[in-house]
Amino acid sequence: MAFLKVTNLTKEFGKFRALDGVNLEVNRGEVFGFIGPNGAGKSTTIRVLLGILKATKGEVQIFDMDAWNDAVDIHKRVAYVPGDVNLWPNLTGGEVIDLFVKLRGGNNTNTREELIKRFNLDPTKKCRTYSKGNRQKVALIAAFSSDADLYILDEPTSGLDPLMENVFQECVMEVKQQGKSVLLSSHILSEVEKLCDRVGIIREGRIIETGSLSELRHLTRTQMYVETKEPVNELANMLGVHELEEKENGLSFQVDSEQMDHVMKHVSQFGILKLESAPPTLEDLFMRHYEGSNKSTGAGGEK
The missing domain is CATH 3.30.70.980 (YebC, transcriptional regulation domain)
Known part of the structure; x- marks a missing residue:
């Protein structure tokens, strides 16, 4: 069963085509890795999935609902973590986590407390005092404390140290075992390789390869x-x-x-x-796709 299905997704900004016929599926209980260099279209795709941007063409279905028209209902079952988290500076980390969990209608204090300990976060500090890594922890704790069916994670471990990356990976595997689905956009290829059942590689707004790691290793x-x-x-x-x-x-x-x-x-x-x-590693696969081409890696583009 596909929790998320993208069919021929195209997104244009004026004359610039950021996404050109993207197709991908994320099934129930699956961790799907979404990789590509800066400017390839990862973040643009995710913004369309979240109903922040409207697709120029194509269909985006999440839980058999339209990502744009049914965004409010979809968001009740989706947890999202961006790569650069902005928080309310005068609230404490604990208050922000509580706010996000209550907005989703959840009240699982045991899970919240357990995650705060695992991520080694001081929830009593004001958000303005947090480092980038601690802001990421707040977002991750709020996401994994919620009872979501689909987790959309866009560079979620940005700013985390290796120990906290391991905690994150454990959390992903736990929600997978519960039958939840995860769309993981990451440039940390070892992380994708460890966690993901299938991988989609996007380049210049197009999906150029999709499959399990064993299926894609013929390229390496x-x-x-x-x-x-x-x-x-x-x-x-x-x-x-x-x-x-x-x-x-x-x-x-x-x-x-x-x-x-x-x-x-x-x-x-x-x-x-x-x-x-x-x-062969996913990094080998990735580099072979992009060797000899710098067109996708110019500065200033969307991720």
Whole structure:
């Protein structure tokens, strides 16, 4: 069951087309990673989902309701955390959390107190005294204290230290286990890789790849290091071999996943003494999509 479905979403600002036919789905109980460089259209998409911007063309359905026309009803079941949280300076963190939870009709003080401890937040301080990281904590605690069905998180760990990032990741996995859904926009690729069931890559306002990490890894290369009894011949000319370098005792190179079997059979003829491999990561995948193109990463664009 799709909690969120975007079909052919287009958003234009005058003559500039920020989104060009975006399609994506987030199913119940799924964590969906939404990645791309600054200017690719991530934040514009999220603003359309939240009913802040109206789509130029296309459909956005959340819980089978229209994101623009039914925004008030949708918001009752959605929790949102932006990447740069602004809070009321004269309220304490605890007061802001209570306000957000009460606005949603919730009153689960046990969850609130538990999250305040886990995120190590002092709720008695005025918001004007908080660092960026502490402002993010307030927003995250308010979001996870609410009984939402869909969590829309736009760079939610911006400003958090690694320990707090781990707490955030635990919270995401907990809501997933409860059958909730999460749309996670992040530039921290290790975070996306750890949490997400599926990933959508957006570039210049278009989704260029969608799928599980295992499905997308056909686009990546595995890093290899090998030492052999005899020098390896003809490796540089083999299909699927890249970035070949001679090291002191062996060879370092990258292999396209689909050519791995063929390449390793060739190398094994020379008597393998040592073999190391690093599995392809989401970062590898991401960089290969954007290598050689700087058009999407210019300053001043929307995320």
